[in-house]
Amino acid sequence: MAQKVLMKGNEAMAEAAMRAGCRHFFGYPITPQTEVAAYMAKMMPKVGGTYLQAESEVAAINMVYGASAAGARVMTSSSSPGISLKSEGISYMAGADLPGVIINVQRGGPGLGGIQPSQADYWQATKATGHGDFQIVVFAPSTVQEMADYAFEAFDVADRYRVPVMILADGMLGQMMEPVVLPEAIDPADLPAKPWATCGHGHARPHNVANSLYLTAAALEDLNRERYERYGAIKAAEQRAECYRTEDADIVLVAFGGAARVARSAVNAARERGIKAGLVRPITLWPFPEDTLAEALDHAKAALVVEMNMGQMVEDVRLVANGTVPVEFYGRTGGVIPAPEEVLAAVEALSGKVGE
Amino acid sequence: MDRELQCVIAGFGGQGSLFAGKVIATAGLIEDREVSWMPSYGPEMRGGTANCSVTLSDEPIGSPLVLHPNALIALNQPSFDKFLPTVAEGGIVVADTAMVPELREAPGVTVVGIPAAKLCEEAGIKGLGNIVLIGKLWAAFPFCGQEALEGALAQVAGKKPAMLEKNKIALELGMKA
Structure with missing residues (x-):
């Protein structure tokens, strides 16, 4: 069996994401998620990945949008007020059918609130992470082990259904240390191809577009209905308790x-x-x-x-x-x-x- | 003896309370027990105090925040005063009398004082009062095996061999004090 190590929840999520093949992290500092970004800043350069501290949360989530559109496994992380700022971008990702992982290490709210543990973003995570008809998958780990396990699995679920996935943690889980067995690392090169990705192809196929703007009502309705069929499949297959x-x-x-x-x-x-x-x-x-x-x-x-x-x-x-x-x-x-x-x-x- | 440890370690920032907690937590990891370590990270830290909760258990751990410790390591007077009333009946308090001049008793609680910071200074290992107090706590309440505790110290403080030597001396000072 793999070795147990003592790790903070925030660090365990970051390490597990990298082991899931995440090579791009875009963030903006906020307590109590700081260690996620700090860990990524330290480790990403060692695996040839990108750690970038954006100029704002809005910029960070749009970088996630871009990297995801290009087919990469990508993550961002924040705490409550920062997630509010990212919510526009999350809606755009949902509207463009882009997978990606968003971590929310919740703190007290509303407004700037406090920095101590909270679960006051349940509604935001499950009902309205942004405007429009959409859902995101939300995992709620309860131990550092689960933080690692679901941060890892979140990438698979996101790619499988082409939806954003959130890990909804809190300051207690993020800051605490527990023994954890980390998942086996995946080589990003071994991941399945994404035929929809907007990556270079040398005119080998018609070009792909990542877009959430649809000005024809009927077309947008059809697209939303198709997406809700996918949500139905998620509801049928992914409920966990x-x-x-x-x-x-x-x-x-x-x-x-x-x-x-x-x-x-x-x-x-x-x-x-x-x-x-x-x-x-x-x-x-x-x-x-x-x-x-x-x-x-x-x-x-x-x-x-x-x-x-x-x-x-x-x-x-x-x-x-x-x-x-x-x-x-x-x-x-x-x-x-x-x-x-x-x-x-x-x-x-x-x-x-x-x-x- | 029930080895379940619910410990609070508290002091000023820089006295190594979080580090001491990590040593104890790592000892639990070595023994493959359930372990949680939870630091204070809120406004109390801005006031210059730092504390952490550590639980070693044979059962899955509920809240990692220890509200009624059965062991308290107090590195300064404000921490001693704040946490002494929270200690569970039958619990033990180990305080550094060099930093906690006013020791008090509490009903049903064993209060042990040793001048840890001073002992360290005399032994030429200044700043390791936190480790001395772990040794003292362990001697009174062996919450893990001695090998696990020494192994944990080697893991957590072992990056620089010279520092590890000093830490070992501190642990032994506490165990024998």
Whole structure:
């Protein structure tokens, strides 16, 4: 087995991206994602890649657009306010069917907010990373190992469906160190060809165009419909979630990323107190793991959604529950990490309310 | 003895609290246990203090932020004052009395003071009080095997052989103090 190393989440994502064949990184500094860019700055020159600190986030995402259009595996990284600035470019990438990986190491918001861990960009990531009819795939890792695994896999998913893919992390996951086994490196030369790429071909074929401007309404509608068929395929094939002690759970906690780590501790503490609690942890936030969650809620009495925000994913959980069980929310925001005992208290209160 | 370690290491920036945390975390890695290391990176750092949370466990770790440590390494007075009330019952506090002149007791908590910075200065290894305190903590609460701890020190501080020698002396000073 490959060796375990101790790494920060931010560094693990950067290293895994390079191992996935990413040779181009365009960014702009912001806390708490700094180590992603710092790692790329140090390592990219060693493999003949590009690290470029752009003049702004807007410039960086448009460089990602360009490199992706040319067929390269490319990544950018930022934290919450910086992602807002990149959102125009992400919409353009979606509109031009360009793959690419975007990391968001979330911090408290809105506005400049703070620099402490947060999950307040759930809506932005899953509903509206920019204007227009589109979705991006969103992975929500919960450990440094998963940060490496999904940063690696994100490139495959992006290329397979020609969509931007986001890794939605938070300041806690980005800054912490855990043991991690890094994925085997891929040689970019071994990656499948991209027949749509706008790379040089010596007049061997009609030229390709990367474009998101379509002035004919009917043509744009057709294109959007075609893209939504692809989204349907993603929904069918790419939903991921982890279930923990849900088999007989009366109270199903639902939490992702850093908050899921706290929720897991609360589940164990609740079990010790005789409350049958379990945890569904969405790993893909879009597509939302509807089937796994529906199954876990099927025999539950209530759900408790735990987030580091004022209540965002809770709406998607309510859509899945569709009135069958009460869905309550516990959250901390602004950069505060909930304590396991606070979550336990919320579980106990809910358990008392829904009865035996 | 339960070896689960939930440790907070706190001091001024430059005293090596994050580094000390990394040594302990690496010891956990060597023993193939569950490990998390989480630095403070927020506004408290701007105030000149730096701290980190380290957990070594046999179970998957929930929040990496240690709220109720069973071990506290305090490198200065403000850190001692801030974190002493958070230490769990049965926990241990190791403080550098050269930097923490006012040691206090807390109910159910063992408070151990050694003049780590001063011991280092006398031994000609100035600035390694953080490693002395790790040694002292380990002697009172062997949260990992001795080989793992020494191996971790070699991994984390081993880039310059001369520095590693000094670190080894510091660890031993703490273990025997």
